[in-house]
Amino acid sequence: MDNRPVGVFDSGLGGLTAVRELRRLLPNEDIVYFGDTGRCPYGTKGRVTIERFAAQDIRFLLGFNVKVIVIACNTVSSVALEMASEMSPVPVVGVIESAARAASAATKSGKIGVLGTFTTITSGRYEQALHALQPSLTVTGRACPMFVPLVENGYFGRDCRVAEIIAHEYLDELRGTVDTLILGCTHYPILKGMIADIMGDGVALIDTGRETAMEAARLLEHRGLLKDGGDGSARFFVSDRTDDFARLAAILLGSPIENVGLVKIDQY
Amino acid sequence: MDNRPVGVFDSGLGGLTAVRELRRLLPNEDIVYFGDTGRCPYGTKGRVTIERFAAQDIRFLLGFNVKVIVIACNTVSSVALEMASEMSPVPVVGVIESAARAASAATKSGKIGVLGTFTTITSGRYEQALHALQPSLTVTGRACPMFVPLVENGYFGRDCRVAEIIAHEYLDELRGTVDTLILGCTHYPILKGMIADIMGDGVALIDTGRETAMEAARLLEHRGLLKDGGDGSARFFVSDRTDDFARLAAILLGSPIENVGLVKIDQY
Numbered sequence: 001m002d003n004r005p006v007g008v009f010d011s012g013l014g015g016l017t018a019v020r021e022l023r024r025l026l027p028n029e030d031i032v033y034f035g036d037t038g039r040c041p042y043g044t045k046g047r048v049t050i051e052r053f054a055a056q057d058i059r060f061l062l063g064f065n066v067k068v069i070v071i072a073c074n075t076v077s078s079v080a081l082e083m084a085s086e087m088s089p090v091p092v093v094g095v096i097e098s099a100a101r102a103a104s105a106a107t108k109s110g111k112i113g114v115l116g117t118f119t120t121i122t123s124g125r126y127e128q129a130l131h132a133l134q135p136s137l138t139v140t141g142r143a144c145p146m147f148v149p150l151v152e153n154g155y156f157g158r159d160c161r162v163a164e165i166i167a168h169e170y171l172d173e174l175r176g177t178v179d180t181l182i183l184g185c186t187h188y189p190i191l192k193g194m195i196a197d198i199m200g201d202g203v204a205l206i207d208t209g210r211e212t213a214m215e216a217a218r219l220l221e222h223r224g225l226l227k228d229g230g231d232g233s234a235r236f237f238v239s240d241r242t243d244d245f246a247r248l249a250a251i252l253l254g255s256p257i258e259n260v261g262l263v264k265i266d267q268y
Numbered sequence: 269m270d271n272r273p274v275g276v277f278d279s280g281l282g283g284l285t286a287v288r289e290l291r292r293l294l295p296n297e298d299i300v301y302f303g304d305t306g307r308c309p310y311g312t313k314g315r316v317t318i319e320r321f322a323a324q325d326i327r328f329l330l331g332f333n334v335k336v337i338v339i340a341c342n343t344v345s346s347v348a349l350e351m352a353s354e355m356s357p358v359p360v361v362g363v364i365e366s367a368a369r370a371a372s373a374a375t376k377s378g379k380i381g382v383l384g385t386f387t388t389i390t391s392g393r394y395e396q397a398l399h400a401l402q403p404s405l406t407v408t409g410r411a412c413p414m415f416v417p418l419v420e421n422g423y424f425g426r427d428c429r430v431a432e433i434i435a436h437e438y439l440d441e442l443r444g445t446v447d448t449l450i451l452g453c454t455h456y457p458i459l460k461g462m463i464a465d466i467m468g469d470g471v472a473l474i475d476t477g478r479e480t481a482m483e484a485a486r487l488l489e490h491r492g493l494l495k496d497g498g499d500g501s502a503r504f505f506v507s508d509r510t511d512d513f514a515r516l517a518a519i520l521l522g523s524p525i526e527n528v529g530l531v532k533i534d535q536y
Contacts, residue, residue, distance in 0.1 A: 036529045038317045039307050049306045149417035162433050240317045266534050 002225040005030040005235075006216065007066030007090075009057040013042030013245075014148070014186030015072030016252040018095075019234065021213035022070070026220070028227045031234040032064045036265060038239030041148060042075040042187070043117025050119070054080040056268040058088055060237070063072045066090060067225050070216050074116055074208060078123040091219060095208040098215035099182050100129035104137065106204040107180040114141045115170070115195075116184035117148070126184060140178060144188070151187045152248060158193045168190065168208045171198045182206045190251060239265040270493040273298040273503075274484065275334030275358075277325040280308030281513075282416070282454030283340030284520035286363075287502065289481035290338070296495045299502040300332045304533060306507030309416060310343040311453070313384025317389070322348040324536040326356055328505070329349060334358060335493050338484050340435045342384055342452045342476060346391040359487060363476040364484035367450050368397035372405065374472040375448040377499070382409045383438070383463075384452035385416070394452060408446060412438045412456070419455045420516060435459065439466045450474045507533040 006020065006029050008019055013035050022031060032146050036042070042050050054076045061069055069092045071077050071084060077094035085092045114126040121141040130137045146166045150156060155163045177209055181203055183189055189207045196205060220226050238245070241262055249257040274290065274297050276283055281303050288298060290296070292507055310318050322344045329337055330472055337343050337360045339352060345362035351358045371380050382394040398405045399474040414434045418424060423431045442449065451457055457475045464473060488494050506513070509530055517525040 038313055041402045045306055104481045145421050146417060146423075149414060153413050155414075162430055165430050 001228040002067050003030075003227050004065050004067040005032045005226040006068055006070065006150045007032050007034075007061035007064060008070040008072050009034040009036070009061060010073040011035075011042035011053075012037050013077060013248050013252050015209070016249060017069065017186045017189050018072035018209035018212050020217065020254050021210045023232065023234065024057060025213050025217045026226070027232050028228065028229055029232045031137045031232065032061060032066060032237070033234065034060055034237045034263065036239050037241070037245070041117070041121050042073065043148070045119065046077045049082050050076060051080045054084055055087060056265050059268040060263060060265060062088070062090075064172065068093060068216060068219060070212060070214060071095065072186055072209060074120045074186065078120045080127040080189050089210045091223075093212060093219060095186075095212045096125050096129050098211040099184065099206050099208040100126060100133060102211045103180050103182050104130060104133040106206065107137070110134070110136055111138045111178045111180075112140070113174045113178035113181040114139060114145070115144045115181065115188060116141065118143045118145055119185050127183060140174060142170055142174060144185070147185065147191060148187045151251065154251075156190050156194070159167055160194070160196065163191065163194055167194050167198055171195065175199055178203065180204045180206065182208065184208055187252070235259050235261070236264045237261045239263050269496040270335050271495050272335040273300045274338065275329035275332060276334055276340050277302040277304070277329060277339040278341040278454060279303075279310035279321075279343060280305050281516050281520050283448050284517060285454045285457050286338060286340035286477035286480050288522050289478045290484065291502065293481050293485045293501050294494070296316075296497055297500045298495065299500065300311045300329060300334060300505070301329055301502065302505045302531065304507050305509070305513070306533060309385070310341065311387050311416070312413075313345045313387065318344060319348045319351050322352055322534050323355060324370065326352055327536040328531060328533060330356070330358075331420050336361060336484060336487060338400070338480060339363065340454055340477060340480060342454065346388045346393040359491075361425075361480060361484045361487060363454075363480045364393050364397050366479040367452065367474050367476040368394060368401060370479045371448045371474045372398060372401040374474065375405070375407050376446040378402070378404055379406045379408070379448075381442045381446035381449040382407060382452050383412045383415070383449065383456060384409065386411045386413055388452050394450060401536045408442060410442060411437055412453070415453065415459060416455045419458045419519065422519075424458050424462070426465065428462070431459065431462055435462050435466055439463065443467055446471065448472045448474065450476065452476055455520070503527050503529070505529045505531045507531050
């Protein structure tokens with residue numbers, strides 16, 4: 001038993017899709033979430049910058065005496081997981097390995113697609129992680145840079161013409177060539193309905209937020225670190241709070257957000 | 269005569285549209301450009317964060333002994349121009365006043381529209397600046413949060429269906445109600461053709477980068493600060509360099525970019 005909180009961070013609010021899954025799986029756990037809204041998105045930035053940002057995010061969470069750190073950000077997991085694991089005295093769970101394991105288990109044809117930001121896709125980390133599990137897999141990456149702005153601006157309904165045109169541009173070449181598709185960015189599950197419509201029934205969609213929450217749950221259970229009952233709480237911190245915050249948080253978390261603190265993250 | 273360089277900064281690469289105009293108007297001048305690509309966009313962030321970022325951007329440019337600072341960023345000009353003018357020992361030119369003067373001179377009906385990011389529009393600064401010039405003006409603001417991602421991802425051709433749908437969503441209510449439209453974000457001139465098609469011939473489009481370059485040129489001339497001939501140079505600095513950099517810079521500057529330095533801006 002361990003009643004310390006679970007720390008979760010992301011470049012912005014996308015990681016709230018992982019918090020939603022964590023709360024569903026582990027309703028007793030206390031969660032501290034940090035979203036680096038003052039410096040998001042990370043997905044368009046380079047490795048050195050992302051490593052510096054991630055180190056600050058982790059130092060902030062460690063101040064809450066967390067028992068595990070969940071990196072609910074594909075970009076950070078792609079380029080800075082090793083650094084994060086080295087600097088953190090508590091276990092670190094990233095999205096890449098979690099999602100790769102799920103995809104490797106799901107595929108029958110051995111052909112897996114990965115959607116993500118430019119940085120995630122060009123890092124090749126999903127391909128590496130998948131090949132470490134099964135060297136024979138064929139992995140096709142596709143950067144989908146418009147998906148985050150689409151979600152954040154409300155273009156995600158199944159009947160949204162703009163999202164449909166752009167999703168077709170990104171997905172048509174993948175359709176029919178893979179049987180498993182990793183939604184390698186925490187915003188993408190919001191577009192899951194449309195992606196499923198385009199890819200067709202035979203394709204398994206891997207939600208990285210959900211897989212990472214499951215991985216964190218397994219880790220806490222195996223190491224005897226689960227909380228000893230009681231209702232779970234959630235505290236949210238961001239590095240910038242805009243007028244738009246509540247609307248966006250509700251889209252991604254699936255419920256209104258309360259208890260939001262403002263952090264000067266570049267001082268960590 | 270004054271042979272010190274002209275300093276220009278923006279939250280990212282959008283300000284390159286102003287550099288393009290500056291080079292056209294003042295081909296002799298040396299230009300130092302800083303784009304805060306490591307922390308862009310500013311337009312979704314709050315006032316306190318933007319002021320802190322702008323102060324660092326200005327300190328960086330002052331290190332080059334610049335003779336004027338051009339804030340080629342509507343968001344910074346909206347919320348941090350006063351702070352910038354107070355902290356800078358050299359004159360500061362922002363986009364808001366420059367564009368407001370041009371719009372006030374162009375309108376016949378007294379009805380002006382303003383397009384910009386969420387932060388620019390909710391700041392109400394364009395409305396304030398226009399009313400300071402002509403209290404009787406009617407000003408209608410419209411946030412266009414998808415325009416920056418559209419431009420940055422290549423969705424800006426006059427025949428681009430996605431840009432057309434979104435531009436209609438933003439502009440249809442304004443069409444026929446204003447005779448002058450301020451393109452209140454440095455990225456928007458790239459969409460000028462499509463915006464002109466939707467708004468119709470009778471509407472004057474105010475390009476804030478161009479107006480700000482003209483304002484800076486007037487200021488240098490009036491104060492006797494122009495360079496004494498010779499070819500102008502341009503040096504570019506960014507806080508993050510991604511694989512995507514060259515492609516984006518070419519879209520916004522209109523020519524390939526060279527001489528790019530990397531800056532740890534949070535140390536300024």
